[in-house]
Structure formats: structure tokens, C-alpha cells
Amino acid sequence: MAHEMSGEELRRYREQRGMNQQALVGWLNERLNRRYDRAKISRWETGAERIPQIVAGALKTATEPVGIPAAAAVRAAPVVFCAANQKGGVAKTTTCVNVAWLLAQSGRRVLLIDCDPQANATVHLGVDPHERELAKGTLTHALKASRPMREFMTPVCDGAFDLLPSSISLAATDRELLRQPNGTLILRAKIAQLAGQYDFVVLDCPPHLGELTVSVLNAADQLLIPTQTEMLSMMGIPQLFETIAGVRELVNPRLQILGILPTMYSPRRLQDETVMKELRELAAAEQLHLFSPVKRAADYSKSVMAGRPGLAYNPNSAGAESYREIADALLALAGEEMRHGA
Ligand SMILES: Nc1ncnc2c1ncn2[C@@H]1O[C@H](COP(=O)(O)OP(=O)(O)OP(=O)(O)O)[C@@H](O)[C@H]1O
Ligand SMILES: [Mg+2]
Missing domain, CATH: 1.10.720 (Transcription Termination Factor Rho, Rna-binding Domain; Chain A, Domain 1)
Known part of the structure; x- marks a missing residue:
């Protein structure tokens, strides 16, 4: 027939x-x-x-x-993943953009929300924050509006996944809206509206523990801690643990630490080796997973110019395996939650 x-x-x-x-x-x-x-x-x-x-x-x-394993249809709420570390420049944004890309490549419906007023993820994905600001299509507008979240999103990477862009106006939102009573729960409530629309929501944090980062931790299921393999990047981790403990106790008991990701690793530098040893000890003491380190590679900064994730630019970039490990861990968790009817 x-x-x-x-x-x-x-x-x-x-x-x-x-x-x-x-x-x-x-x-x-x-x-x-x-x-x-x-x-x-x-x-x-x-x-x-x-x-x-x-x-x-x-x-x-x-x-x-x-x-795709009928996951989308069965599991209503997306798995919410974030990368946080109050130290700047440790590859939080690079990690979010590449993990979002890999999850989308495996056929999942993915939304990346840029929660940083610097709008680095937005620019990295080839979207102009200024234009989005003029069009009232950023996270700032989504947090303030009563309209559905999907009206603020834009497809990126030829439609592979969606982005809710950021712009500099998010800095003022941080000061005004999020500091009102329950302000750090607004993002969580907005993400709850996305049930059934996405399999994964990826949240990119700014480099400090302000209201935006707390809003992200209140909303997230899985937190990854990227840290550059140098002394200063590690120093903020104990403070982050304290914040996480507070968030878990008061607001979001679901929050889990997926692991620590060493980034921009140069195996030949003595300092990097020393920090790797300390990270192994920290991970063992806290019973956390330590992902394979992402080595330094020019592809990641070059890909920003191209407006694409590094792994879309070159799927074999150094560190591709580490990012795949993270995406696989998230896919496994999503599968497990479905089996247990979460
Ligand atoms: N593996 C890598 N090798 C070399 N450069 C990298 C690597 N990963 C990221 N970079 C580059 O390092 C810089 C900082 O990375 P990124 O913006 O992802 O960090 P961040 O933690 O999000 O920074 P911020 O705290 O400002 O938000 C960027 O220029 C990025 O392209
Ligand atoms: Mg960033």
C-alpha cells in the first residue's frame, strides 16, 4: 500500500x-x-x-x-542543570553551551537560559543581546511578564535548541525584582511552566553568589562545579558548598551536585597537576564525582566568534569526552527519574 x-x-x-x-x-x-x-x-x-x-x-x-524513548511524553518536568562557581572565567558558559548542544544532538528538547547579565552565552550562540533587549525578548522580560515563557525564546544552532537570552538589563532585575520577598523563587516558578515542553533546561550563572545565582540554585536539579586548574578557582568551592547546603535545607531539597569539572587543564604545568591532586582529594572527601579534565584548546574561544558551541565548531576538540561524560550522566539521570516516576 x-x-x-x-x-x-x-x-x-x-x-x-x-x-x-x-x-x-x-x-x-x-x-x-x-x-x-x-x-x-x-x-x-x-x-x-x-x-x-x-x-x-x-x-x-x-x-x-x-x-526519543518516549521520555518527552512521559516525564513532564525537565531536568534542570546548572554550572556555578563564583569565580569568574572558569568555563561555566562554555560548559553550558556545549552540554546543551550535546543533549540536543541526542535528540532531546533543550532550553538554555542565560542567567548572566554579561550575556556571554547569548553572544556565544550568535544572538545580539541589544536587539533582544529592544524586542523585549530576554530573561528580564520573561521574569517580569505574565505571558508564557515560550514567547521569549529564540531557536539557536539552526534550531537544534532554544535560548532564553540575557542582556545587561538583567543586572537591574537582580537588584530590584529578585530582592523582593520570594524574588529568588520567580525563576523556579517560571521553569515549572515548561513542564512537557523540554527534556532539559540548562542555566548559565553569573560569576558571583548574588540573587541570580541563588535563583538558579533554587530552580536546579543538578549542579556542576567547573573549576579552572589553578589555585584561585578552587578557593570559592567551600563557600559554594555552604550556599548549596542552605538552599537544600530551606528551598530546594532536590538539588544534587553532579560533580566537579576541571577546566583549561594543561598537563605539563606543575600548578595544574598540584590543583588536580587537590581536586581529587576534595572530591573524595565530599564523595563527589570528578569529571575528566577539559584541556586547554583554542577551539573554545574561536567558536565564540563563529557564534556556535565549540563542539559544533569541532566535535573532536580537546575536552569533547569530558562534555560527553556530563551529557551522558544527565541523560542517565533523566532515564532513571522516569523509571521511578519522578
Ligand atoms: N578548554 C578551554 N581552553 C581554552 N579556553 C577556554 C576553554 N574553555 C573556555 N575557554 C575560554 O575561556 C574564557 C572563559 O570561559 P567562559 O566564558 O566559559 O567562563 P565563565 O566561567 O562563564 O566566565 P564568567 O565568570 O565571566 O561568566 C572564554 O574566552 C572561553 O572561550
Ligand atoms: Mg559565563
Whole structure:
């Protein structure tokens, strides 16, 4: 029997199942042993290319739920991941952008929220913070408005995932809105609105323990602590532990530390080796996972100019394995929560 499907039908079919184009690619390639890519799905959906009968047939006759392990459909609330360390320049933003990219590459629906008034993640993903400010489409506006969160987002990396951008106006929001009673719970309440829309929400923090970072910790399930392999970056970690303990006790008992990620590691430098040894001791004492260190690589700063995550720019950059370890840990946790009906 011949199966036909129009582009519009395909798009509706995909969206009704909460899948992005990458997720559909994964499903089709696995079932049909093909090597379709996202651009192909776009061409089908816009009508630029006819949808092959084998694809229409596979979708129309599928007996199992079409979707990435049906996670999206079953687990209503997204896993909320953040990277925090009050020390500046330790690769928090680089980590968030690359982890978001890897999660999206595995077919999950991902939103990155830039919670830093410096708007580095926004710029890194090729979005102009000034333009977004003029269009009232930033986190500042989303926190203040009663309109749905999705109205403030913009797709990045050719639609691989969504970004809720930041701009400098977030600095004033930090001072005004978030310091009101319960102000540091607004972000958490806004993220709760996203149930069913995303599998992962990634939050990029500013480099200090102000109201924005506390708002992020109040909202997060999993916290990663990136630290450069130099003495000063490690020094803030005990203070961060204290803040985390307070957040867990008073507001967010779900908050877990996913681990510590050493960054910008140069194995030949004595200082880096010394700090790695101290990090191993700290991780053992606190019973925390220590991820493999991300080595120094020019790709990460070059990719900022290209407006793309380093691993989209060069999937084999030094440190790719460490970022994959983190993405895999999050994917495993999301799977586990589903099994336990969280
Ligand atoms: N593995 C790496 N090797 C070399 N440079 C890196 C690496 N990771 C990140 N960088 C670069 O280091 C700089 C700081 O990184 P990033 O902006 O991610 O840090 P951050 O912790 O978010 O900073 P801030 O505290 O200002 O928000 C950037 O220029 C980034 O491109
Ligand atoms: Mg940053």
C-alpha cells in the first residue's frame, strides 16, 4: 500500500509527539537504517522535497510510540542543570553551551537560559543581546511578564535548541525584582511552566553568589562545579558548598551536585597537576564525582566568534569526552527519574 505524507502533515505529526527535527532523524535512521539529517527533515517539512514513501509508511504504521524513548511524553518536568562557581572565567558558559548542544544532538528538547547579565552565552550562540533587549525578548522580560515563557525564546544552532537570552538589563532585575520577598523563587516558578515542553533546561550563572545565582540554585536539579586548574578557582568551592547546603535545607531539597569539572587543564604545568591532586582529594572527601579534565584548546574561544558551541565548531576538540561524560550522566539521570516516576 502506497503511503503519502505532506510536509505540513509531517510537521504536525512531529510536533504533536513533542519531538524536534533531530529526534525525528534519530528515530527514522534507527528504524530504516538510513542516514537522513535535520536539513532533510526541514526540506520535507517545507515541501522543498517530496517525503519518500518509506518514511511516510514507517511513521503511519509505527506500532511503538514514535519519539526519543518516549521520555518527552512521559516525564513532564525537565531536568534542570546548572554550572556555578563564583569565580569568574572558569568555563561555566562554555560548559553550558556545549552540554546543551550535546543533549540536543541526542535528540532531546533543550532550553538554555542565560542567567548572566554579561550575556556571554547569548553572544556565544550568535544572538545580539541589544536587539533582544529592544524586542523585549530576554530573561528580564520573561521574569517580569505574565505571558508564557515560550514567547521569549529564540531557536539557536539552526534550531537544534532554544535560548532564553540575557542582556545587561538583567543586572537591574537582580537588584530590584529578585530582592523582593520570594524574588529568588520567580525563576523556579517560571521553569515549572515548561513542564512537557523540554527534556532539559540548562542555566548559565553569573560569576558571583548574588540573587541570580541563588535563583538558579533554587530552580536546579543538578549542579556542576567547573573549576579552572589553578589555585584561585578552587578557593570559592567551600563557600559554594555552604550556599548549596542552605538552599537544600530551606528551598530546594532536590538539588544534587553532579560533580566537579576541571577546566583549561594543561598537563605539563606543575600548578595544574598540584590543583588536580587537590581536586581529587576534595572530591573524595565530599564523595563527589570528578569529571575528566577539559584541556586547554583554542577551539573554545574561536567558536565564540563563529557564534556556535565549540563542539559544533569541532566535535573532536580537546575536552569533547569530558562534555560527553556530563551529557551522558544527565541523560542517565533523566532515564532513571522516569523509571521511578519522578
Ligand atoms: N578548554 C578551554 N581552553 C581554552 N579556553 C577556554 C576553554 N574553555 C573556555 N575557554 C575560554 O575561556 C574564557 C572563559 O570561559 P567562559 O566564558 O566559559 O567562563 P565563565 O566561567 O562563564 O566566565 P564568567 O565568570 O565571566 O561568566 C572564554 O574566552 C572561553 O572561550
Ligand atoms: Mg559565563
